[in-house]
Amino acid sequence: MGMLNVLVTVSLAYVTFLFMVAFFADRAAARGRSKWLQSPLIYTLSLSIYCTAWTFYGAVGYAARSGVEFLTIYLGPSIVMIGWWLILRKLVRIGRSQRVTSIADLISSRFGKSNSLAVVVTVIAVVGTTPYIALQLQSVTLALDAFAGEEVTPSVGPSATALWLAVGLALFTVLFGTRNLDANERHDGVVMAIAVEAVVKLVALVAVGLFVIWGIGGGIGPTMERISQSEIARWDVSAGRWMGLMFLSSAALLTLPRMFQVMVVENEDERHLATASWAFPAYLLLMSLFVVPIAVLGLEYMPDGANPDLFVLTLPLAEGRNTLAMLSFLGGFSSATSMVIVAAIALSTMVSNHIVMPIWLSTQGSTAMVAGDVRHVVLLSRRLSIMGVLTLGYLYHHTTGGGEALASIGLISFAGVAQTLPALLGGIFWRGATRVGALMGMVVGFVLWAYTLFMPSFGPEVFMSETFLREGPFGWGWLRPEALFGIASSDPVVHSVVWSMSLNTFTFFIFSLISFPTPLERLQGAQFVNVFDHSARPGSWSRGLAEAEDLLVMAQRILGPSEAQSLFRSEAVSQGITGYLPETTPEFLQRLEREMAGSVGAATAHAMVGQILGRASVTVEDLMAVADETAQIMEYSNQLEAKSAELTRTARQLRAANEKLTQMSVQKDAFLSQISHELRTPMTSIRAFSEILRDGGLDDAALAKYAGIIHDEAIRLTRLLDDLLDLSVLENGQVSLNERVGKIGDVLNQAVAAAGIENSRLRVVRSKVREDLMIYTDLDRLSQVFINLISNALKYCDAARPRLEVSIRDLGDTLAIDFIDNGSGIPMASQDVIFEKFSRVGSDQAAGGAGLGLAICREIMHRLGGTVSYLPGQGGGAFRVILPVTVVRSGR
Amino acid sequence: MARKPENPIFLERERYRMRRLMDAARLAPVLAAFLFLLPLMWSASEAVKTASVLVYLFAAWGLLTAVTAFLSRKLHKIPRDKWQERP
Numbered sequence: 001m002g003m004l005n006v007l008v009t010v011s012l013a014y015v016t017f018l019f020m021v022a023f024f025a026d027r028a029a030a031r032g033r034s035k036w037l038q039s040p041l042i043y044t045l046s047l048s049i050y051c052t053a054w055t056f057y058g059a060v061g062y063a064a065r066s067g068v069e070f071l072t073i074y075l076g077p078s079i080v081m082i083g084w085w086l087i088l089r090k091l092v093r094i095g096r097s098q099r100v101t102s103i104a105d106l107i108s109s110r111f112g113k114s115n116s117l118a119v120v121v122t123v124i125a126v127v128g129t130t131p132y133i134a135l136q137l138q139s140v141t142l143a144l145d146a147f148a149g150e151e152v153t154p155s156v157g158p159s160a161t162a163l164w165l166a167v168g169l170a171l172f173t174v175l176f177g178t179r180n181l182d183a184n185e186r187h188d189g190v191v192m193a194i195a196v197e198a199v200v201k202l203v204a205l206v207a208v209g210l211f212v213i214w215g216i217g218g219g220i221g222p223t224m225e226r227i228s229q230s231e232i233a234r235w236d237v238s239a240g241r242w243m244g245l246m247f248l249s250s251a252a253l254l255t256l257p258r259m260f261q262v263m264v265v266e267n268e269d270e271r272h273l274a275t276a277s278w279a280f281p282a283y284l285l286l287m288s289l290f291v292v293p294i295a296v297l298g299l300e301y302m303p304d305g306a307n308p309d310l311f312v313l314t315l316p317l318a319e320g321r322n323t324l325a326m327l328s329f330l331g332g333f334s335s336a337t338s339m340v341i342v343a344a345i346a347l348s349t350m351v352s353n354h355i356v357m358p359i360w361l362s363t364q365g366s367t368a369m370v371a372g373d374v375r376h377v378v379l380l381s382r383r384l385s386i387m388g389v390l391t392l393g394y395l396y397h398h399t400t401g402g403g404e405a406l407a408s409i410g411l412i413s414f415a416g417v418a419q420t421l422p423a424l425l426g427g428i429f430w431r432g433a434t435r436v437g438a439l440m441g442m443v444v445g446f447v448l449w450a451y452t453l454f455m456p457s458f459g460p461e462v463f464m465s466e467t468f469l470r471e472g473p474f475g476w477g478w479l480r481p482e483a484l485f486g487i488a489s490s491d492p493v494v495h496s497v498v499w500s501m502s503l504n505t506f507t508f509f510i511f512s513l514i515s516f517p518t519p520l521e522r523l524q525g526a527q528f529v530n531v532f533d534h535s536a537r538p539g540s541w542s543r544g545l546a547e548a549e550d551l552l553v554m555a556q557r558i559l560g561p562s563e564a565q566s567l568f569r570s571e572a573v574s575q576g577i578t579g580y581l582p583e584t585t586p587e588f589l590q591r592l593e594r595e596m597a598g599s600v601g602a603a604t605a606h607a608m609v610g611q612i613l614g615r616a617s618v619t620v621e622d623l624m625a626v627a628d629e630t631a632q633i634m635e636y637s638n639q640l641e642a643k644s645a646e647l648t649r650t651a652r653q654l655r656a657a658n659e660k661l662t663q664m665s666v667q668k669d670a671f672l673s674q675i676s677h678e679l680r681t682p683m684t685s686i687r688a689f690s691e692i693l694r695d696g697g698l699d700d701a702a703l704a705k706y707a708g709i710i711h712d713e714a715i716r717l718t719r720l721l722d723d724l725l726d727l728s729v730l731e732n733g734q735v736s737l738n739e740r741v742g743k744i745g746d747v748l749n750q751a752v753a754a755a756g757i758e759n760s761r762l763r764v765v766r767s768k769v770r771e772d773l774m775i776y777t778d779l780d781r782l783s784q785v786f787i788n789l790i791s792n793a794l795k796y797c798d799a800a801r802p803r804l805e806v807s808i809r810d811l812g813d814t815l816a817i818d819f820i821d822n823g824s825g826i827p828m829a830s831q832d833v834i835f836e837k838f839s840r841v842g843s844d845q846a847a848g849g850a851g852l853g854l855a856i857c858r859e860i861m862h863r864l865g866g867t868v869s870y871l872p873g874q875g876g877g878a879f880r881v882i883l884p885v886t887v888v889r890s891g892r
Numbered sequence: 893m894a895r896k897p898e899n900p901i902f903l904e905r906e907r908y909r910m911r912r913l914m915d916a917a918r919l920a921p922v923l924a925a926f927l928f929l930l931p932l933m934w935s936a937s938e939a940v941k942t943a944s945v946l947v948y949l950f951a952a953w954g955l956l957t958a959v960t961a962f963l964s965r966k967l968h969k970i971p972r973d974k975w976q977e978r979p
Contacts, residue, residue, distance in 0.1 A: 067942055075928045082960045083921025227943045235945045239932045274968045278961035285953050
């Protein structure tokens, strides 16, 4: 029992170590210290999830059975990596520019953001990957059994091991795979853990290899001699299998959901591909270098009937090298777990984005303005999908009970996911490929694969009866699953791949030729195929009646408030508009859609924006841009476009300026009448009461009362004049700032105390997060701004239970302090003018202000190098004060 | 549009080299496929040993890795916005 206990302890320690690696990598990334996390080395190592337990244990078994043929599984992907310039570079560029979240998302996005297509790809991926996950569970179970020998007690049977493994993997994947709804779907913690596992499995296999060659084989020469005398000494490989398997493994590298996840979705920088192009083939070379020696010596030394799939483990065990065997077990464990984790993430993203979310959205009625934070729903649906995928894998393992040779499931799985290859390659290289073609091709390929390979692989009497397999359905010989059209092949895999891939491709071509694409498909087609020529082309939305504020509300729920606000803000700035609400131009809508696609997938994002816009259509300009083929026209129209864009921008700025001027002229008139009014009211009462005083004949009480009124009015007058003076000093830039270091929380404390809210009903709610940040600025002036904003809320918040929320946010290069109340807010029409002098919302003379407060705030913030602005779409009046981060940093 | 005056010999030469480098990168997988399929020619002839095929394949693999590393390092130095299909 001792050996097994040690093994379990070591494994648990290793798992704990992986959790810590993932945790610290995630934390480092969250703090922006992820430079080394994003190196080409980590990227290359993460690609090694191609080498699963099938490689680690199965390759040796494969070599023991069929000799050198096992190498095809690694030569194929090497060819694709060596040819990175042709295909992978384009895939990665498209993946980044279109914010692709999975292979289903890429194909659906290319063919007009069609969700039905995404569903088909998702189904293919799930059906193709589930057996593979089961295979990984099985490999760990088998390895554990091999270690335990006869020690296995009935309570810890093989199935229990697989169950606990599946539960542990689900836990890890949920923890690190769905920590946040990352805008670009990257999981630094997971990638780092996988990179570590990649090193472990390479070291383990190389260590076993070196031991076998020098420890048992007696050096390179004698080992080669043994190979030449072994059962697999003769080079007799079938050409069909050699080419077929090489093709299949190349296709798998491109289409396996987990490979797509690490290669395209998790890619940080296109240039990492340049390194991986040679480093990954080198990794594969090292992984397969010792496979044949291990197989040959295993065949020689191990007793007859020993499972060759476990030679990597049993050979060191038989030689009494327990530490080496333990390392080997950890290598196999790493191979299995890293594959399962990434496959679960990739599949759950697809299932959640293309199946669960569309169903959930459709149950929410016809509007995208659903209540609550959609991000929680997305995360929950991902987590449930991960558990679902692993449950499927476990059930598959449980029902089939394992037993088959490891390699056969792997190849069947490869052939299944390869059915997406024609649509994928056709989509990125051929403008004429259409949605109908892709859909028909994939369905035909998938059905043929299931009929000729997947279902027969379970053996007779599971899906197909003995006679069905031998004589075909209804006795039609030409439909025999393993010999279609009477062409019997010696090899079922090659037979199935040839038929399914060729008919898939033909169907794809023929239906693409005879069908007609929708405008959106043509537009996406042009963007995908010509991704290197123009990565940013005009968008797909007609200028509709989209309300920017509705879009902002929706975007906040999907992207998170600060991300959505900064997106809207930056777009508004590039359009030359101040504030948070840009015009809903097609360019902006496309950008927004892409950002949201990073969270919920292209098809869902498109549908959600479509619901707010009311309709989805493509403008004439968009179609013309697609139709423009020749370079001359392109250049000419680009110039025109640039000019017209500039004109539009200028016109927009002029329009805004004109509007503002008109308003200011109205305000100027208002200013004069306001100021005379403001000055006259106190003046009138001062004059009247001083006349009464002059006339005399008053008792002491009346005298004191009238003098008091005169005094109060004089103070009000002085305050008004002080404000005016303050404003003019600020506007002329004559103010001298008294800068010092202080805690931002203290400034807020001071402001809350001075705003006079003790006896009012207004409740100020402060989140204490970041309140202890030190800042270096004029604290008194800043406090003046805060007092103004708080007393504004006190005056204007019309809720039954008024409440003001004050929170501090870190926006990266700036610090924002938000003041959000629960009143009815400021109407759209007034948002532009509230910062002007004497502007008051409504006719609220009652509030008693002269309308100078916000104007002073704006000037102060301007002097302090920051801004104060109105924040729309927060469900109440909301102001945001922004301090430049230099102010904060130098305060530290 | 008149072409901008530029230092013709140097720039053109540079760009020419760049394009040929990209051609080489495009052809690399063809070479790889050729080298990896070559052993199929031998199987018809007299008993070829697994050991020698192995040595050949790993040698070819290593060579291709080295060639790709060389090409990738050169391409890596080209600014990314020049990674275009057409001039």
